[in-house]
Amino acid sequence: MSPAGHTATDSPSPNSDAMLRISGVTKVYTKRTLFDRVGRRGGVRIVALDDVSLSVPRGGAVGLVGESGSGKTTLARTIVRLVEPDSGAVVFDGVDLLSLKGAALAAARRRVQLIYQDPYSSLNPALTVGGAIAEPALVHGLVEARSARGRVHELMSQVGLSEKLEDRRPRDLSGGQRQRVAIARALAAEPELLIADEAVSALDVSIQAQVLALLARLTSELHLTLLFVSHQLATVEHICEWVAVMYRGRIVEEGPTREVFRTPRHAYTLALLNAHPGRGSQPAGRRGAPAAVDTQPGGTQGCPFADRCDFRVGECTETMPPVMLLGEGRATRCVVLPKLSAREVQARLVWDGGDVLRG
Amino acid sequence: MSAVRVSPFLTLSDLSVAFPTATGRVLAANCISLEIYPGQALGLVGESGSGKSVTLRALCGLVPAPGQVVGGTLAVDGRNVAWGREQRALRGRTISMVFQDATASLTPVRSVGAQLREVLRETTGLSRAAARTEAIALLDRVGISSARKRLAAYPHELSGGMRQRVMLALAIATRPRLLLADEPTTSLDVTTQERILALIKDLQAETGMAMIFVTHDVAVVEDICDDVMVLYAGYVVERGKVSDVTKQPRHPYTRGLVSAVPRLYTPGPLAAIPGQPPDMAALPPGCPFAPRCQWARPECLAVNMRREAATQDCACPFARTGAVPEAPLAVEAMTE
Numbered sequence: 044m045s046p047a048g049h050t051a052t053d054s055p056s057p058n059s060d061a062m063l064r065i066s067g068v069t070k071v072y073t074k075r076t077l078f079d080r081v082g083r084r085g086g087v088r089i090v091a092l093d094d095v096s097l098s099v100p101r102g103g104a105v106g107l108v109g110e111s112g113s114g115k116t117t118l119a120r121t122i123v124r125l126v127e128p129d130s131g132a133v134v135f136d137g138v139d140l141l142s143l144k145g146a147a148l149a150a151a152r153r154r155v156q157l158i159y160q161d162p163y164s165s166l167n168p169a170l171t172v173g174g175a176i177a178e179p180a181l182v183h184g185l186v187e188a189r190s191a192r193g194r195v196h197e198l199m200s201q202v203g204l205s206e207k208l209e210d211r212r213p214r215d216l217s218g219g220q221r222q223r224v225a226i227a228r229a230l231a232a233e234p235e236l237l238i239a240d241e242a243v244s245a246l247d248v249s250i251q252a253q254v255l256a257l258l259a260r261l262t263s264e265l266h267l268t269l270l271f272v273s274h275q276l277a278t279v280e281h282i283c284e285w286v287a288v289m290y291r292g293r294i295v296e297e298g299p300t301r302e303v304f305r306t307p308r309h310a311y312t313l314a315l316l317n318a319h320p321g322r323g324s325q326p327a328g329r330r331g332a333p334a335a336v337d338t339q340p341g342g343t344q345g346c347p348f349a350d351r352c353d354f355r356v357g358e359c360t361e362t363m364p365p366v367m368l369l370g371e372g373r374a375t376r377c378v379v380l381p382k383l384s385a386r387e388v389q390a391r392l393v394w395d396g397g398d399v400l401r402g
Numbered sequence: 403m404s405a406v407r408v409s410p411f412l413t414l415s416d417l418s419v420a421f422p423t424a425t426g427r428v429l430a431a432n433c434i435s436l437e438i439y440p441g442q443a444l445g446l447v448g449e450s451g452s453g454k455s456v457t458l459r460a461l462c463g464l465v466p467a468p469g470q471v472v473g474g475t476l477a478v479d480g481r482n483v484a485w486g487r488e489q490r491a492l493r494g495r496t497i498s499m500v501f502q503d504a505t506a507s508l509t510p511v512r513s514v515g516a517q518l519r520e521v522l523r524e525t526t527g528l529s530r531a532a533a534r535t536e537a538i539a540l541l542d543r544v545g546i547s548s549a550r551k552r553l554a555a556y557p558h559e560l561s562g563g564m565r566q567r568v569m570l571a572l573a574i575a576t577r578p579r580l581l582l583a584d585e586p587t588t589s590l591d592v593t594t595q596e597r598i599l600a601l602i603k604d605l606q607a608e609t610g611m612a613m614i615f616v617t618h619d620v621a622v623v624e625d626i627c628d629d630v631m632v633l634y635a636g637y638v639v640e641r642g643k644v645s646d647v648t649k650q651p652r653h654p655y656t657r658g659l660v661s662a663v664p665r666l667y668t669p670g671p672l673a674a675i676p677g678q679p680p681d682m683a684a685l686p687p688g689c690p691f692a693p694r695c696q697w698a699r700p701e702c703l704a705v706n707m708r709r710e711a712a713t714q715d716c717a718c719p720f721a722r723t724g725a726v727p728e729a730p731l732a733v734e735a736m737t738e
Contacts, residue, residue, distance in 0.1 A: 052572065110591040217678050247449040248618050252674035254660035277623060277664035304666065318596035319666055321621025394667065 054232070061134075062236055062268040063099040063122065068092050068131030070117060090118045092128065093292040099236070099285075102142045104262060104269040105277030106300060109289035115272045118289070119240045122270070123157050124148070135236065156229035160241035162221030166213040170393045172199075172224050173209040179232040198227040202257060219250035226257065232263070236372055237262065255282060280304055285372070288312045292348040298373030306385045307392075308369060309377040313347045317393045346376070354379040410437035411582060411612075416472035419456050419465055426608060428682045430456045430469060431635040431714040438580055438612045443603075445623035445644065446616045447659070448633035449679050454616045458582050459631070461614070464488040464499050498573040499582040504565035508557040514541070514568050517555030518575060521713045525576045531679070540571040545601055563594035574605055581606070581613045587622070599626050601657065620663055624648050632656045635680045635690035637711035639718070652716040654726060655691045689718065697726045 075086030078152060099105045107115050117265050120126040124134055124140060129164060133140045135155060143151055156179075159165035166175055176198050177191040186194045196206050202223040213221055221243065229237060239258060243251040258284050262269045273279050279286055279298050287297040288311065296309035307313040345360040346352070352359065356379055364376045419431040431453040438444065446454040459465050462477070463486070463646060477484045478496060483489050490701055494498075501507040509517060518537035522528050534553070541549035544567040557565055566586055573581060583602065587595035603626055605638050606613055615627055623630050623644055630647050632640040632655065640653040651657045658675035677694040689710075692702035697720065710717040 110593060178732035211703060219678065235533070246680060248620075249449060249658060249662050252664075252672040253676070255664075255672060256674050275664070276592075277666045277668075281664045314593060318593040319621075320592070320595070320599075320619060320625050321663075321665055322625065402633070 060101045061098040062101040062103075062136060063134075063270070063371045064134040065097045065118070065122070066132050066134070068095045068121060068128045068133065070121065070126060070128045072083050072255060087318065091119065094290075095131070095292070095294055097287050097294060097297070099268055099270055102266055102268055103285060104271060104283040106286040107270060107272045107289060108274060108276055108279055110287060110315075111276065111291040114292040115274075116158070116240055117292075119157065119238050119270065119272050122238060123152060123155055125157075139181045149183075151233045153179075154234050156234035157231050158222075158225050158229050158237065158239045158242045162213075162225050162247050162365055163245070164217055165225055166221060166228075168213055171210050171212055172204070172216070173366075175213075175224060176227045176231050179228055183232055183242075185231070185233060194231070195223065196356075198231055201261065203253075217250075218246050219253060222246060222250075222254050223257070226254075226261070230261065230368055236265065236268045236270065238270045238272065239265060241274070242271075242272065243278065256354065258282065276304065277321075288315070293347065293376065293382050295348065295377065296373075296375045298369070299371065302371065302373060305392075306388050308373065308375040308380045308388070309348075309356045310352045311377075313380065313388070313391060314348075314351070314353075317391075343362035348377075408439065410439050411479055412438040414461065415475045415477075417457060417460055417476075418472050419453075419460050419469055420472045421469040425683045425685050429472075429636050430682065431460065433708050434474070434633075434636075434638055435712060436614075436631065436698065438614065440579070440612055441610050442523075442605070442629065443606065443613045443627045444550050445581060445627035446534055446614060446631040446633060447618065447620055447623055448632055449618055449659075450684055451494070451635070451679055452633040453636040454633050458499070458584050458614060458616050461580075462493055462499050462518065462582055462642055463501070494521075494576040494578070496578060496582045496663070497582060498576055498578040500569050500573045500586045502568075502585040504562065504569045504586075505557065507569060510557055512556075513553065514555050514557065514560070517568075518553075518571060521572055523577045525709065536575070537571075540575055541568070543574075543605075544568070544571045545597070546571075551645075560589055564597065566590065566598055570598070570601065574609065574611075577609065579611055581611050583613060583615045585617050588617070592623060595622075602626065620648055620660055622664045632659065635685060637690065637717060640693065642715055652721045653691075653718045654695045654697055654721060658694075667690075693720075 047116060070092040072089045072091055073086045075091060079086040099300065109115050117126055121128050122140070124160060128141070135151060138151060140151055147392045153350055170178070173192070173195045180186045180194055181188065181191060195209065195292050199206055200210065204220065204223050204227065208216065208220065213224070216224065232321050242258070243254045246254060255278065258269070261267065272281060283300050286298070286300040286303050287294045288309065289295065290311045296312045298308065303312060304316060307316060307394060346364050349355050349359040364378045366374050366376055367381060369381060405681065415435045417434040418429055421430055423427045434453070434457050436444065445731040446457060448454040454737055456465060456469065460471050465471060471485045476485070476489060478492065500671065513639045515534070515537055518540060519533040530599055537553060540619050546552050546567055548562060557568070560568065587598050590598065599622065602613070607637065617623060617647070627644050630642065630644045631638050632647065632653065634655050640647060640651065640656045647656060648660055651660050658673065661673040662675055664672055675694055680690050686703065688703040688705040689707055692698040699720070705719060707717065710719060714722065716722050
């Protein structure tokens with residue numbers, strides 16, 4: 044695995060040559076109870092994605108982090124149109140995916156493949172390993188039926204699966220092997236963009252490292268672009284040179300992973316980093332962030348994080364902070380942290396190896 | 403750290419737990435011994451099937467059938483406790499447990515208050531009114547705001563973090579001397595996890611109770627435990643103070659585990675452990691980690707694992723004698 048996460052200086056800017064450009068994507072779910080229907084009321088609006096814009100550079104690896112319910116998975120599913128957004132554009136390699144239909148959509152979908160979180164439910168239990176891997180290649184007409192077997196063997200060796208497993212079914216496989224099958228299946232479609240939605244979270248620790256190494260190797264060998272959705276910051280730091288932080292349906296901060304994690308410019312990013320395990324024992328009273336208050340996403344007027352934020356000032360609760368560009372590809376929706384010096388921000392990062400941060 | 407090393411109040415010696423399978427008996431826990439001191443926080447680390455959860459469950463008499471304790475002794479305050487009814491009587495006052503899945507562990511059909519009152523009245527014989535007051539105090543203690551109002555709430559009305567707090571309130575309601583925690587934060591968001599862990603630490607400091615914390619996450623153990631035991635294939639392969647084991651792991655498996663976990667601000671490649679977790683029904687002779695160990699040698703097949711694991715802090719005789727080099731693990735593409 045190449046330690047790709049630490050070459051921010053020579054990595055391409057996400058705006059220079061974007062493989063994927065998401066702009067202004069909004070998705071609102073309406074929860075209507077029976078009483079709402081009878082009373083002809085609109086029900087509760089839940090804003091899953093609120094004006095989300097994100098670029099993924101060609102050949103780059105972008106991490107999408109945030110807590111559960113932040114909208115990470117909805118965004119990933121929007122790109123492949125498993126979720127239809129209410130507004131916005133998803134431009135992949137110059138083509139707006141949202142406007143496509145029929146054969147054009149099918150062709151575009153081949154080029155964007157999604158790897159799901161749970162390899163126990165994402166594979167068809169009735170198909171053999173070989174059948175599951177061959178399917179996308181056959182559906183998209185990438186191989187002839189008679190040469191499919193050779194292609195399956197090639198893919199299996201690419202993801203480190205023994206050919207002996209070809210006739211097995213998912214139930215015979217371990218979690219790590221299943222996820223390799225899922226990856227081989229995604230590769231079978233010969234994609235250009237790979238979206239991994241918590242692709243290692245369900246695996247044992249020693250297997251996570253194997254699958255991460257595999258993903259990093261494949262993206263570099265096959266020149267794939269990677270959108271890596273995860274709640275594990277350290278994992279994202281290891282394989283993504285760019286990161287976007289989501290909170291309640293909005294991207295609140297983005298930029299080169301190294302810079303964002305070492306000098307966060309949004310209070311939420313700082314809170315996430317401070318909550319990360321492995322900092323050594325902490326004195327009481329220096330905690331990451333107060334617990335989330337049970338409010339519906341999108342229900343607040345100002346910054347959605349204001350109710351949990353240690354840095355809150357008056358304007359935070361009045362209006363939604365606009366996107367502020369900070370240079371070097373960095374952007375934030377926080378009005379307080381950008382005003383602090385790098386040293387002041389780093390002093391708020393609770394970390395045992397504090398010197399590492401400034402190195 | 404906070405542990406005052408007087409004498410252990412709980413001693414588990416040579417615990418073995420067996421599960422019958424179609425291909426024979428599988429030992430999910432094999433000759434596991436541990437001592438618990440008042441106020442101590444002990445971490446049990448391992449992957450699925452390592453025996454960490456089953457050890458915890460054996461301690462409170464909850465080994466799932468058809469598994470059963472087939473060997474070992476348990477002593478509390480120097481007095482032997484027979485497995486079975488006598489041991490189950492320890493639940494509540496002496497030992498209580500917090501489970502991974504709070505949703506599945508709370509009764510969905512009764513309010514949080516009713517569940518708390520039940521535990522309080524069963525174990526402490528409080529009156530209805532006193533149990534209610536105590537329940538409010540407990541919810542307040544575990545950081546649930548407007549506790550009085552929340553008494554009437556049902557588990558489904560609470561968030562995951564809240565439910566885990568209710569579980570903690572239930573567990574500490576009996577003022578146990580030992581809290582068993584089985585991955586209580588694994589399914590929670592990092593910010594919630596951090597707060598629950600901080601709460602557990604605070605409760606421990608306040609009550610002086612000991613804790614055994616089971617997790618697959620070495621980083622979590624570093625944050626909240628004093629001592630750690632690393633389990634693999636039912637054996638304790640390494641044990642010691644947390645700082646020693648995580649900073650200078652000796653057993654090849656521990657080394658692999660520690661370097662396989664991505665850490666913030668620690669650039670450089672991850673070292674994956676090749677191969678699969680062991681098939682417990684078909685363990686190789688000798689050291690069960692040998693098939694995945696890059697320093698494996700023919701002698702590994704002849705290692706008396708029961709003796710090594712039961713008597714040594716590091717169950718690898720070659721690592722103990724320095725025959726396993728200190729060099730970092732190599733990263734290789736692996737085939738399965």
